Amino acid sequence: MLYQLGGTQFDVVPFNTHETDHEMGGDFAAKDLIGALRDREFVGPSDEKLTFSCRIFPAKFGGIEELEGLQVAAVSGEPQILVRGDGTNLGWWVIDKVGDKATFLDIKGVGRVIEVQIAITRVPVPGKTTILGALLRLFG
Structure with missing residues (x-):
């Protein structure tokens, strides 16, 4: 197993993940200054994002069921453990999008090679309340 997102395992066969792209950083509020460059104030971490590039070969190894499972998980909006x-x-992640591109279509319209892109964003532990969130609920 290379990764497991919720109930879907990314492995060499049938759901082959051959590349990941990870992005994270900080968020800053810009403040205008007279006669100078805009200052930046750190306001916290930015969204942490991860993209998986996968390739499946349905006729030889399968993988369609895993792709459909990811599409269902994406539409559900439920956070998935990674x-x-x-x-x-x-940690916990939501699926932002699942895209696929099929090439070399067979007689039934199914691609012999399907390139899949899965974009996910890290989220807090489901059900865990932050102090700020609790205070806002008290007064909001």
Whole structure:
């Protein structure tokens, strides 16, 4: 197993993940200054995003069921736990999009090669309330 997102395992076969793209950083509020460059004030971490590039070969190895499972999970909006192949728990993530591009279509219209892109964003632990969130609910 390379990764597992919710109930879907990314492996060499049938759902082959061959590339990941990870992005994270900080968010800053810009402040105008007279006669100088705009200052930036750190306001917290920015969204952490991860994109998986996958390739499936339905006629030889399958993988359509895993693709459909990811599409269902994306539409549900439910956070999914992400675990790396070495057993590291990477936290909770929502699926922003699942895109696929089929090439070399067979007689039934199914691609012999399907390139899949899965974009996910890290979210807090489901049900965990922050102090600020609790205060806003008290007064809001």
